[in-house]
Amino acid sequence: MAHRLNTNKQFMIGNGILAFAVIFVVVIFVYMSMRLQQQKNGERNFMETYTITLTKGFAGDSLSLLINDSVLVNKKIAEEPFTIEVKRFAEQSALMIVDNATEKLSLFELSEKGGKYRFEKENGEVKQLAQE
Numbered sequence: 001m002a003h004r005l006n007t008n009k010q011f012m013i014g015n016g017i018l019a020f021a022v023i024f025v026v027v028i029f030v031y032m033s034m035r036l037q038q039q040k041n042g043e044r045n046f047m048e049t050y051t052i053t054l055t056k057g058f059a060g061d062s063l064s065l066l067i068n069d070s071v072l073v074n075k076k077i078a079e080e081p082f083t084i085e086v087k088r089f090a091e092q093s094a095l096m097i098v099d100n101a102t103e104k105l106s107l108f109e110l111s112e113k114g115g116k117y118r119f120e121k122e123n124g125e126v127k128q129l130a131q132e
Contacts, residue, residue, distance in 0.1 A: 046088040048114030052095065054082040055129065057121030062100040067093050067110070074100075088114055097126050 052065065058077045065073040068090055093110040097119065106126035110117070118129040 048088040048112070049085055050088060050093070050095075050110055050114055051083065051085045051116040053116070053118045054080065055118050055120050056080060058082060058119075061121070064096075064098040064100055066096040066098065088112075 050067070052072075054063075054077060057080075059080050060077065062076045063073065064071060065084065067086060070089075072084060072086060088110075092112070095108045095110055095117070097106040097108075098104070102124075104124070108117070108119075108128055115131055117131065119126055120129060121127075
């Protein structure tokens with residue numbers, strides 16, 4: 001009796017081996033991608049600083065100053081001008097000035113290059129003055 005080749009069985013085994021190879025390659029690429037992203041998201045230090053000055057109209061107000069979701073100041077402003085210097089800590093930053101009495105929020109976008117920002121309050125509105 002002649003020995004027959006079982007082509008269906010050989011075809012299925014070949015497809016199984018190919019499927020495992022594809023899964024293995026996908027797992028390696030996902031692992032490498034996650035590892036690269038963790039290295040990229042590591043502690044990044046920025047050299048730029050923001051100098052925020054409240055020049056006029058804030059004396060006696062209870063304010064909160066926040067950059068992104070970090071509270072910088074939460075107190076009553078006793079004297080003007082009130083200045084605070086903060087080192088940049090995120091890719092993009094936004095300054096929020098919150099009047100604690102009325103819970104009114106004023107939002108300002110901050111430059112990626114740092115800088116000096118001056119603000120004044122007039123008729124309950126916080127306005128940004130020209131940068132120095």
